Amino acid sequence: MSKQDSKKPSDEWPDFLNPQVLDVVREKLQFDKMTPVQSVVIPIFSQQHKDVVVEAVTGSGKTLSFVVPIIEILLKRNKSEKFKKHDIGALILSPTRELAQQIHEVVNVFISNIGTFTSTLFVGGNSVSEDLKNFETNGANIIVATVGRFDDLLTRQNSTLLRKHLKSMEVLILDEADRLLDMGFKEGIENIFRHLPKQRKTGLFSATQTGEIDKLIRAGLRNPCNIQVRQKVNTQKTPLGLKNYYTIVQPEHKFHLLVEFLKMKKSCKHFVFMSCCASVQYFTQLLKIFLKDVQILSLHRKIKDKRTDVFNKFKKMQKGVLICTDILSRGIDIEDVDWVVQFDPPNTTTSFVHRCGRTARSNREGNAIVFLLPNEDSFVKFIKINQQVPLQEYSEFRSSHTKNFQDSLKKIHSVACKERELYEKGKLAFVSFIRAYTKHECSHIFQVKELDLEQLGKGFGLLHLPKMPEIGKEKHKKISAFCDIDISTIKYKNKEKEKQRVENAQKPKVKKIKMEKNKPWSNKTETRLKKEIRKKKKDLTEKKRKSSSLTEEDLDELNQDFKLLKKFKKNKNDDEILE
Structure with a gap:
């Protein structure tokens, strides 16, 4: 080459x-x-x-x-x-x-x-x-x-x-x-x-x-x-006209500070990146509650037919917000984007660079900011070394910007208590965020065990933490609900959906039948048998190499294993062959 x-x-x-x-x-x-x-x-x-x-x-x-x-x-x-x-x-x-x-x-x-x-x-x-x-x-x-x-x-x-x-x-x-x-x-x-x-x-x-x-x-x-x-006098991988910022936020303040930031920059055009489709859907609905005079659009891979319309609409906007996943992190050239807000850090370091590149295009100036939780602060140093992108701390946030965060949470709770759709979207967004977090490329920085899940759930505006393996049953019992309400009383706005929910609630609950632990799982059993045969063949080969002879007992044992595997393949549901 x-x-x-x-x-x-x-x-x-x-x-x-x-x-x-x-x-x-x-x-x-x-x-x-x-x-x-x-x-x-x-x-x-x-x-x-x-x-x-x-x-x-x-x-x-x-x-x-x-x-x-x-x-x-x-x-x-x-x-x-x-x-x-x-x-x-x-x-x-x-x-x-x-x-x-x-x-x-x-x-x-x-x-x-x-x-x-x-x-x-x-x-x-x-x-x-x-x-x-x-x-x-x-x-x-x-x-x-x-x-x-x-x-x-x-x-x-x-x-x-x-x-x-x-x-x-x-x-x-x-x-x-x-x-x-x-x-x-x-x-x-x-x-x-x-x-x-x-x-x-x-x-x-x-x-x-x-x-x-x-x-x-x-x-x-x-x-x-x-x-x-490469651009001269610039060893970093982002454009020269780009100013890159970071801010360390407490998990319970994160969404509230996003709202405050977008209020401060109301006359600007923003990309807001999130880690998953569920977060985009949920936080788009929340932002529309808090920023009624700001035009807010959303785009992710699950939007099929309207994606082109949304994209074209944002291109024509003079100001406003497009909330999206990494589907728009690459190559998209939209003029006059003032800010790229990384509400969630991306799952790969290269995506960080590409997200930032949605602004400051074609020799223009632009700004980017990433919201980091306290346990993620080492990402600042890592991205500077790994991607040659230095970040400076964003200095416009004051303590006054977080003093009313409880009011924001109460506002979310009041809507979620009336609309089951929003309540369920919040739970799905939280679970999807945690799932995405576990798959982060920089797992030494982004560790689920280091997250304050209770405060993070509170910052999402949830009514209670959903049950999930990352929390554990015992820990889940100790965490109180964030809002005192009987969840079963929350209704869907969609009448058909609500009618179906009520009907399902009235049906007698079917007790789940636990599978017996010693029941065979066909694929796993077959794999295990093949593995055992390979091991025995290897052992016999080694024995033959050393002693130049095999006993009839060795050959009979191997033959029995082959017969067992053949019988198992013919009838995988027959438990007796494993006895």
């Missing part, structure tokens, strides 16, 4: 670019100069017959780094061979539909001004049959798609036309490649590779490089040019 020369390239848009392309980037997109990554990648990918692997900090302008070369390459090909409506010239693969939609919008800026080509977007939300029918009717020269959807399209029997025209494809782009692999799309990517021509240009773009990416490079790229772009 070759490495790009470290000599500083010019930031002027190169003269070799088609005048129509230059017009779009300067006049329509308002980019007078190239960013460092664009100035390195565009000349190589446009003019040389080389694949590229590009690593650059988030917000550095990677999208134009591959869209401009795609348009250039296809314009040159169109001079000698006119594109027909089904001729696929380029395929751009993205990890999420939001990022794919954003890339598609950039592609369409060029197409609407240059003409010549058509494009299409293949993402979740539409039916697969609609996508295939759309391609059959309208065709597309540039396809932007999520890996999951495109892989699905290729496996359909009626996708013959799509598969056929992929053979003439000239450019493949894998955007946010590390995220593609993190989300488990490795198999999908490999399947897509099998349908693509080997003679193609491939660009792999990412903010970070991992061992898995190296494997992907070997599988899908040919002697690529490895390009790493």
Whole structure:
């Protein structure tokens, strides 16, 4: 893999670019100069017959780094061979539909001004049959798609036309490649590779490089040019214009301080990141109670049909809040985001960098803050060493900001006591948060045993702590409810749901039958038997090697084990064979 020369390239848009392309980037997109990554990648990918692997900090302008070369390459090909409506010239693969939609919008800026080509977007939300029918009717020269959807399209029997025209494809782009692999799309990517021509240009773009990416490079790229772009006088992995803060909060104050922070920054546009879908759903509803004059949206993977609408709405907003999971932590370019608030620290250190990168994009300024509990304070030093991201303590919080937190909790309790939906959402959010916490990459810092679960539950605004293994039965009995109310009296606002709940409550409870401990679990029993046979064979082999002879007793014992395993496989439910 070759490495790009470290000599500083010019930031002027190169003269070799088609005048129509230059017009779009300067006049329509308002980019007078190239960013460092664009100035390195565009000349190589446009003019040389080389694949590229590009690593650059988030917000550095990677999208134009591959869209401009795609348009250039296809314009040159169109001079000698006119594109027909089904001729696929380029395929751009993205990890999420939001990022794919954003890339598609950039592609369409060029197409609407240059003409010549058509494009299409293949993402979740539409039916697969609609996508295939759309391609059959309208065709597309540039396809932007999520890996999951495109892989699905290729496996359909009626996708013959799509598969056929992929053979003439000239450019493949894998955007946010590390995220593609993190989300488990490795198999999908490999399947897509099998349908693509080997003679193609491939660009792999990412903010970070991992061992898995190296494997992907070997599988899908040919002697690529490895390009790493760093900003001078800045060794950290976040943009120069970004100010990174942290604040240490007591667990019972955490939500209250979020409300206070958003009140202080009411005129700003915010991303608020949380660790799980259940937290997004619950805290979105709570924030709407406390911040009635602030526009609050939410987005997570369980929102299917409305995700695109929510995303577009937030893009157009001048101010407001979008509460989301890490589904929006990568590649999303929304102008004028003032603050990124990490209400929950991310499960991986690289996600910390990507979340922060949703602001201070394209040489603008921005701010990010992470809320840390007292037991998580060492994360500040860790993220500085691990990701080269120094954090400074946020100084605008005063003791006066927490003095009314009890009033906030009472307000949540008063609503939860009337709405069972909110009460149950709170419990689910708390359990999901703890589950996510147990899976944190930095388990030496984020340890469940170090959490004050009682105060954390109080900070969630719960009426009582839910029963869960992390708390334990004895400890759960000792923790009093946070609100004096008979839980069974809390009603659903939905009348049908409430009617069903009452009916279920009136039914006699069925006593759970405990399974006998000595009942066989088929899979485990079979595995155990196989393991014992392997061990005995190993022991007998060793014995034979040393003594050069085996007794008949040894061979009979091994033979009996094989018979037992064979009988067990025929009838796994027969307990007698295990006696």
